[in-house]
Amino acid sequence: MVELAVEQLRQRILDGVWTVGQRLPTEPELASELGISRNTVREAMRVLAFSGLVEVRQGDGSYLRTRVDPLHAVLAMSRCSPEQARETRHILEAEAIGLAAERRTEADLQGLREALAGSAAHFHSDVDAYVSCDLVFHQRLVDAAHNPALSELYRYFSGVVAAALQHNMSSVPRCQTVFDLHGQILEAIEQRDPQRAKRLSRTLIES
Structure with a gap:
């Protein structure tokens, strides 16, 4: 059906x-x-x-x-291995977050704070709700780079990120320290510190 x-x-x-x-x-x-x-x-x-x-x-x-x-492109992404997905996130997401630290606006920061608050509200409860909120936060991180091509690529790739996140949260205990990395990334972006933002992003991807 x-x-x-x-x-x-x-x-x-x-x-x-x-x-x-x-x-x-x-x-x-x-x-x-x-x-x-x-x-x-x-x-x-x-x-x-x-x-x-x-x-x-x-x-x-x-x-x-x-x-x-864009089904064919999305199917190709969905077939990638966990290691390939991590590699792609390092190349796409971490670098975009570095740019976000340099280019973010006050409106970007406000949107990120709201998205992070939504994630925090669901981190210890419903997995589906948390994953949805977390994807919004990550998309807004990439959007803050103000590069439409990066934003569009990440939208297509976010399905792979969601699947991996859902699997991880369903199979291992939730770790507050890992969640706290999100706030630290936001702090680095607020402080316009691209190197710290990228370093924290890579740590999060590997968590």
């Missing part, structure tokens, strides 16, 4: 039913239109978000990001 829902939604996107940047109908609305359950719609939207077609904004809804399906 989920695969069927994904194909129906993909076809609507290809047919131009929604425009790029448009807020999509709610889960109940889509469930009613497609004649399926809300849970099926939710899973289908997760697939579309992972493939990069849809952006899910927590508390706001889902938005169409692009009509060009």
Whole structure:
């Protein structure tokens, strides 16, 4: 049912039913239109978000990001090994965070503080909620580099990051020291210290 829902939604996107940047109908609305359950719609939207077609904004809804399906690129990312994923994060995320320390604005800092507070609220509770909040924080770290290409690459790669994070949090005890690295990274960015920000980011990636 989920695969069927994904194909129906993909076809609507290809047919131009929604425009790029448009807020999509709610889960109940889509469930009613497609004649399926809300849970099926939710899973289908997760697939579309992972493939990069849809952006899910927590508390706001889902938005169409692009009509060009980057599925092949995303599948290639999803097949990478844990070591390859770590290498990619070192190259992409840590370097972007170094740039963020040099280029961040006050608005970036405010957004990062809000995202970190959201993560902290869920760190010792629901894994799915924490992973969603943590991805927002990491995306905002990369966005603070103010390089649209880096931001877009990280959005596609974030599905791999989410899968690894979910696996780690489900298989090993949660470590407050590891979470605290997030706040230290934010502090380094606030202080415009790119070398410290990159060093802390690499430590976090290896944790």
